[in-house]
Amino acid sequence: MAAVRTALAPEAIVEGDPSGRNAPSRRRRTPWLLLVTSSVIAALLVSPVVFLVIQAQEVGFRTVWDLIWQPLTATLLWNTVSLTCTVTVLCAVIGTLTAWCVERTDLPGRRIWAVLLVVPFAIPDLVVSFGWETLTTALHGFFGAVLIMTLTLYPLVYLFVAASLRSSDPGMEEAARSLGLGRVRTFVRVTLVQSRGAILGACVVVALLVLAEYGAFEDLGFQTFTSQIFAEFNVSFNVPGACALTFVLLLLAVALLAGDVMVQGKGAVLRAGRLAQREVPRQHLGRATAPVLTALVLLAALALGVPIGMSIYWMFEGGTPAFAGGSIVAAAVHTVLYSGIAAALATLMAVPVALLAVRYRRLGVRLLERSTFLVLSLPGLVVALSFSFYSEHYLHGFAYQTSPTVVLAYVMLFFPLALVGVRASAAFAPPSLEQAAGSLGKGRLTVFTRVTLPLLAPGLATGFCLVFLAAVTELTATLILIPTGAQTLATQFWAYEENLSYGQAAPYALVMIAIVLGPAYVLARHFQRLPRRATGS
Amino acid sequence: MTSSPEVVIEDLHKGFGDQPVLRGLQLVVPAGSFTAVLGTSGSGKTTLLRIIAGYERPDRGSVAVGATVLDNHRVHVRPERRHIGYVSQEGTLFPHLSVAQNIGFGLPRRQRRGSQVADLLDAVGLAGLGERYPHQLSGGQQQRVALARSLAVGSEVVLLDEPFNTLDANLRSSVRSDVHDILRQAGATGILVTHDQDEALSMADLIAVIRGGTIAQVAAPGEIYDNPVDADLARFVGDANVTTGTTTGQAVETAFGLLALREGPLLVPCGPVTVMFRPEQVQLEQGAHGPGVLARVLSAEFHGSGTVISMEPQLRGIRSPIVARVLGNLSFLTGSTVRFSVNGPVCVWPSTPPDQDAQRSSERPPRDRGQPVGDER
Numbered sequence: 001m002a003a004v005r006t007a008l009a010p011e012a013i014v015e016g017d018p019s020g021r022n023a024p025s026r027r028r029r030t031p032w033l034l035l036v037t038s039s040v041i042a043a044l045l046v047s048p049v050v051f052l053v054i055q056a057q058e059v060g061f062r063t064v065w066d067l068i069w070q071p072l073t074a075t076l077l078w079n080t081v082s083l084t085c086t087v088t089v090l091c092a093v094i095g096t097l098t099a100w101c102v103e104r105t106d107l108p109g110r111r112i113w114a115v116l117l118v119v120p121f122a123i124p125d126l127v128v129s130f131g132w133e134t135l136t137t138a139l140h141g142f143f144g145a146v147l148i149m150t151l152t153l154y155p156l157v158y159l160f161v162a163a164s165l166r167s168s169d170p171g172m173e174e175a176a177r178s179l180g181l182g183r184v185r186t187f188v189r190v191t192l193v194q195s196r197g198a199i200l201g202a203c204v205v206v207a208l209l210v211l212a213e214y215g216a217f218e219d220l221g222f223q224t225f226t227s228q229i230f231a232e233f234n235v236s237f238n239v240p241g242a243c244a245l246t247f248v249l250l251l252l253a254v255a256l257l258a259g260d261v262m263v264q265g266k267g268a269v270l271r272a273g274r275l276a277q278r279e280v281p282r283q284h285l286g287r288a289t290a291p292v293l294t295a296l297v298l299l300a301a302l303a304l305g306v307p308i309g310m311s312i313y314w315m316f317e318g319g320t321p322a323f324a325g326g327s328i329v330a331a332a333v334h335t336v337l338y339s340g341i342a343a344a345l346a347t348l349m350a351v352p353v354a355l356l357a358v359r360y361r362r363l364g365v366r367l368l369e370r371s372t373f374l375v376l377s378l379p380g381l382v383v384a385l386s387f388s389f390y391s392e393h394y395l396h397g398f399a400y401q402t403s404p405t406v407v408l409a410y411v412m413l414f415f416p417l418a419l420v421g422v423r424a425s426a427a428f429a430p431p432s433l434e435q436a437a438g439s440l441g442k443g444r445l446t447v448f449t450r451v452t453l454p455l456l457a458p459g460l461a462t463g464f465c466l467v468f469l470a471a472v473t474e475l476t477a478t479l480i481l482i483p484t485g486a487q488t489l490a491t492q493f494w495a496y497e498e499n500l501s502y503g504q505a506a507p508y509a510l511v512m513i514a515i516v517l518g519p520a521y522v523l524a525r526h527f528q529r530l531p532r533r534a535t536g537s
Numbered sequence: 538m539t540s541s542p543e544v545v546i547e548d549l550h551k552g553f554g555d556q557p558v559l560r561g562l563q564l565v566v567p568a569g570s571f572t573a574v575l576g577t578s579g580s581g582k583t584t585l586l587r588i589i590a591g592y593e594r595p596d597r598g599s600v601a602v603g604a605t606v607l608d609n610h611r612v613h614v615r616p617e618r619r620h621i622g623y624v625s626q627e628g629t630l631f632p633h634l635s636v637a638q639n640i641g642f643g644l645p646r647r648q649r650r651g652s653q654v655a656d657l658l659d660a661v662g663l664a665g666l667g668e669r670y671p672h673q674l675s676g677g678q679q680q681r682v683a684l685a686r687s688l689a690v691g692s693e694v695v696l697l698d699e700p701f702n703t704l705d706a707n708l709r710s711s712v713r714s715d716v717h718d719i720l721r722q723a724g725a726t727g728i729l730v731t732h733d734q735d736e737a738l739s740m741a742d743l744i745a746v747i748r749g750g751t752i753a754q755v756a757a758p759g760e761i762y763d764n765p766v767d768a769d770l771a772r773f774v775g776d777a778n779v780t781t782g783t784t785t786g787q788a789v790e791t792a793f794g795l796l797a798l799r800e801g802p803l804l805v806p807c808g809p810v811t812v813m814f815r816p817e818q819v820q821l822e823q824g825a826h827g828p829g830v831l832a833r834v835l836s837a838e839f840h841g842s843g844t845v846i847s848m849e850p851q852l853r854g855i856r857s858p859i860v861a862r863v864l865g866n867l868s869f870l871t872g873s874t875v876r877f878s879v880n881g882p883v884c885v886w887p888s889t890p891p892d893q894d895a896q897r898s899s900e901r902p903p904r905d906r907g908q909p910v911g912d913e914r
Contacts, residue, residue, distance in 0.1 A: 181617055
């Protein structure tokens with residue numbers, strides 16, 4: 001942790017104080033306003049977990065234990081854990097290698113690849129699994145699930161690692177070369193170590209998202225905790241059973257986050273080093289150019305070509321496209337409104353938590369911040385159930401199944417993604433800049449709007465886009481919470497696909513893809529970049 | 538000293554985009570020497586260093602260390618096979634490794650724990666600090682670790698890219714001499730890139746002044762200071778008083794009297810010349826009466842070791858102020874009238890009429906991007 005401060009204030013460490021113990025920021029007190037706001041937000045995000053505990057208490061912990069302690073749980077656990085591990089490792093490998101190719105080599109068409117590699121994250125997993133399902137029947141079960149989750153989630157690792165490579169000092173790699181290390185060994189001993197924090201951070205998010213995934217697995221007939229939770233609820237309306245299984249899921253998530261907190265504590269040292277100031281000479285791929293390009297084209301074909309191609313195929317398969325013009329527009333409007341408002345709210349809420357997390361890195365703050373990630377592993381269904389519970393018990397059914405509840409559910413489900421986006425920029429807005437502005441005679445509000453917010457802008461944009469992309473495809477919470485009669489693109493697509501009306505489902509898939517392309521582009525261009533004016537020279 | 542090779546750079550060209558940075562640069566760094574490449578920012582000095590290290594490939598020209606060609610139109614040896622150490626401005630120590638691990642980074646796994654690392658720690662005066670992490674070291678200590686790290690892998694040539702820039706002024710001189718001593722003991726050839734004239738003059742055996750992508754002059758520090766090749770270079774390596782005069786064989790007639798000529802490498806024909814002398818050569822007398830040129834003191838700044846006085850000669854046709862450096866605190870002289878004379882031999886270059894002068898300067902590399910200098914061969 002000391003090294004983080006070294007990076008921000010190298011002059012603070014002088015000879016005679018080798019431990020850096022007198023670095024000024026250590027004794028800064030946490031401002032209560034940030035702390036209170038962040039705590040309220042964290043409490044909101046943890047409320048579904050509280051709901052689970054209340055449920056367990058009502059049916060008795062004994063019953064919950066019996067529900068968990070059955071052979072099915074072992075199968076589910078094996079399926080879930082093996083799937084999560086495989087997908088996470090594959091995503092880490094693909095994401096890191098592609099990021100290195102784009103950021104550090106003379107790969108042809110880097111600017112295009114930088115966007116193309118990110119877009120698959122925006123393609124709804126529902127549509128990806130639909131594309132593969134209807135293309136080949138060979139794809140089923142474990143391997144199908146691995147393929148689809150990897151193809152939709154590797155861009156997260158790519159984004160994190162590419163950002164870390166951009167901001168890390170290429171001088172380290174050059175130093176290693178001068179010391180006699182070849183390209184491969186430099187990559188392993190310097191580049192990978194430098195990006196370790198970014199890779200791990202991305203892997204945690206990927207793993208949590210895999211834990212909560214439902215739609216894709218349902219299509220593939222692959223049983224995980226989330227699909228079983230859904231079955232318990234849908235088929236037998238067995239809320240205690242669903243909650244009991246969710247507990248196991250929650251435990252997995254807690255283990256993951258605890259591990260992350262421990263590892264990141266050490267990993268923080270790796271952020272030291274100043275930002276790259278010169279254009280780095282890129283590695284010549286040489287004879288490797290053709291194989292690398294082939295691999296990237298193949299990746300794009302699998303991740304983008306199949307879902308988009310199959311959607312177009314099905315749309316025209318029945319002769320004239322079966323348009324339901326009016327309803328598709330209504331669904332699109334609902335989708336954009338819900339997702340847009342939710343993304344804006346989540347991003348705003350992420351600001352205090354991000355500032356707190358970046359500036360006051362003590363254990364309590366880190367736990368508070370990490371606790372907001374728990375919700376990412378919860379199936380949307382469980383969050384929706386907690387809403388109905390709270391609404392029924394404390395608000396007499398008020399606000400249940402209204403548009404605001406859908407928005408609130410999205411905010412809660414995808415808040416961690418907003419936080420990921422905003423936190424990166426918060427690191428570029430050190431308190432010293434605010435103090436400088438303050439010393440120029442500006443009030444706190446002026447300082448916030450004229451210094452802090454502009455520095456956070458890229459983070460706000462990417463946080464918004466991440467939440468928006470995830471919310472557009474949200475299915476399970478929407479199915480429960482949406483007002484009667486209303487539809488989003490995802491629910492309507494789901495309904496048609498369930499009926500095997502592929503021709504009618506396809507237009508919804510294509511509209512969803514059209515809506516997410518813009519935010520995906522913004523994400524690719526701005527994720528974890530410095531504010532533009534700060535980099536211009 | 539005996540083992541270290543010389544570095545030979547010939548006709549080096551390098552551009553970024555359509556912006557040429559190096560234009561036919563030639564330089565021979567003698568074996569075992571400590572050579573400073575002195576230049577302003579943007580003169581191409583860091584690019585030169587990065588090419589020698591192998592981080593950049595030259596567009597044209599060759600780099601050789603001893604008998605080994607590292608770069609020419611066919612060959613490009615990768616950085617890891619060059620055995621050339623590189624110490625950057627901020628040291629670029631690996632933040633996740635301890636000091637000892639940093640020094641042992643380039644060694645085979647078996648040797649990393651051996652006595653070699655301890656010996657090097659000792660050599661750079663950091664014995665006992667092997668378990669520290671880079672952020673627990675001062676800037677000067679970090680630079681010494683970076684140097685030890687390069688020497689650990691047996692680098693016979695060590696490149697130093699403005700390594701003392703980030704250090705405190707009072708720390709800088711001690712680290713400078715430490716680094717020089719360490720390199721000399723290791724018998725390595727050192728190439729230092731810097732924009733700081735004092736640093737180059739005080740540290741180096743040889744100074745190469747880089748200007749507009751070529752080497753303007755290579756000489757020992759004293760020679761560079763006393764006999765610069767032109768007035769611009771004279772001003773760059775230190776304070777300079779520049780005026781005009783007419784040579785008459787052994788002496789030069791100036792507004793400040795008849796001055797002796799310094800014996801330089803250039804033979805200057807009789808006629809109009811540009812004259813340069815250093816502030817230390819100006820001798821000052823207080824009071825308005827007596828021999829010498831009358832002048833009004835514009836400013837007198839006390840620097841502890843002496844006073845730098847800027848004064849306006851009371852002569853017709855002389856506009857530019859004359860700078861003098863004298864011992865003692867004479868800051869009270871501001872605004873008063875003094876007399877001065879010029880001691881010792883002065884530097885002269887054939888002067889050119891104003892229009893020709895403008896033409897000549899436009900042919901100089903920095904202002905002319907269209908004509909690479911190397912094309913004339």
